[in-house]
Amino acid sequence: MSDTPTRDDQDRTGAPDHGMPDGPDQLLPDGDPVEQPSADTPARRYTDEQKYQVFNKEFMPHIDSMYNFAFRLTTDEDDANDLVQDTYLKAFRFISSFEQGTNAKAWLFRILKNSFINDYRKKSKEPAKVDYQDVETTYNSEDAESEHTVDLRAESVSDLIGDEVATALNSLPVDFRTVIILCDIEGFTYEEMAKILDIPIGTVRSRLHRARNLLKEKLRDYASSMGYKEESEE
Amino acid sequence: MKEHCSHQADCLKMIQLILDGEATEQQLARLKANLVSCQPCIQMYHLEKEVKELLTKRMEKKCCPDQLVERIKTKILTFS
Ligand SMILES: [Zn+2]
Numbered sequence: 026m027s028d029t030p031t032r033d034d035q036d037r038t039g040a041p042d043h044g045m046p047d048g049p050d051q052l053l054p055d056g057d058p059v060e061q062p063s064a065d066t067p068a069r070r071y072t073d074e075q076k077y078q079v080f081n082k083e084f085m086p087h088i089d090s091m092y093n094f095a096f097r098l099t100t101d102e103d104d105a106n107d108l109v110q111d112t113y114l115k116a117f118r119f120i121s122s123f124e125q126g127t128n129a130k131a132w133l134f135r136i137l138k139n140s141f142i143n144d145y146r147k148k149s150k151e152p153a154k155v156d157y158q159d160v161e162t163t164y165n166s167e168d169a170e171s172e173h174t175v176d177l178r179a180e181s182v183s184d185l186i187g188d189e190v191a192t193a194l195n196s197l198p199v200d201f202r203t204v205i206i207l208c209d210i211e212g213f214t215y216e217e218m219a220k221i222l223d224i225p226i227g228t229v230r231s232r233l234h235r236a237r238n239l240l241k242e243k244l245r246d247y248a249s250s251m252g253y254k255e256e257s258e259e
Numbered sequence: 260m261k262e263h264c265s266h267q268a269d270c271l272k273m274i275q276l277i278l279d280g281e282a283t284e285q286q287l288a289r290l291k292a293n294l295v296s297c298q299p300c301i302q303m304y305h306l307e308k309e310v311k312e313l314l315t316k317r318m319e320k321k322c323c324p325d326q327l328v329e330r331i332k333t334k335i336l337t338f339s
Binding site for chain 1: 267268271272275276279280281302303305306307308309310311313314315317318319320321322323324327328330331334335338
């Protein structure tokens with residue numbers, strides 16, 4: 026049913042504040058965009074033929090990764106389909122702000138993540154609509170030194186299968202889930218993640234750290250519910 | 260061999276940086292030293308490595324449905 030091309034893209038892509046993925050100034054240009062005076066980033070002039078060429082050669086090869094990212098964010102196949110489609114159509118519309126030969130995957134992931142936040146997150150049926158700021162503030166307010174380490178042994182998790190890991194991952198608030206997906210599943214560097222998520226590298230690092238602690242807690246619950254022997258609870 | 264690590268939280272952060280390929284030479288050297296002398300660091304290292312591998316290797320990777328690929332290609336042809 027989701028393959029009937031009836032949906033009106035204009036409605037979706039033209040929605041609220043995003044006539045653009047985020048404004049070309051914010052899209053990842055070459056080199057270190059943080060250093061660059063963004064307004065000076067010139068728009069590339071592509072002929073129509075070049076546009077299709079860039080699209081097919083630089084964007085389409087990432088579609089499986091994009092689909093997986095969308096699915097892990099939305100946890101719903103129909104939403105993942107729509108999100109990937111929206112993202113690719115936006116990428117095409119704003120292709121002039123993409124510089125050939127630069128990191129297309131990061132550029133696309135950033136558009137997808139912004140589309141997700143703008144269009145999907147609100148309607149997502151995530152149970153505990155966790156306000157990310159709250160969570161992060163709570164976690165960051167802990168004194169780093171007194172921070173607990175999760176009591177879990179490598180042997181207890183080594184028998185977990187993909188489904189169990191996926192369930193544990195899905196149970197994390199989406200912002201924590203996102204950093205783990207980007208880092209561990211997609212292999213982005215911290216610097217790339219900072220650009221994709223529009224946060225400083227220090228925040229990437231600390232968010233990832235919290236995310237992993239949360240994930241390990243979930244995995245520990247799993248492992249112990251399956252009867253692996255644990256060391257004494259903390 | 261140390262049974263207790265006095266800066267476990269920092270060691271854990273360092274271990275993650277190293278597994279993520281984001282550590283400095285200095286941090287790498289420190290970890291190497293810890294891995295022969297500090298029991299908690301050894302355990303943390305194995306756990307972090309195991310969890311990361313679960314995520315990189317054991318998660319199902321889907322393929323984007325062909326219909327979606329076709330739909331996107333069709334739609335962009337009507338753009339410009
Ligand atoms: Zn240690």
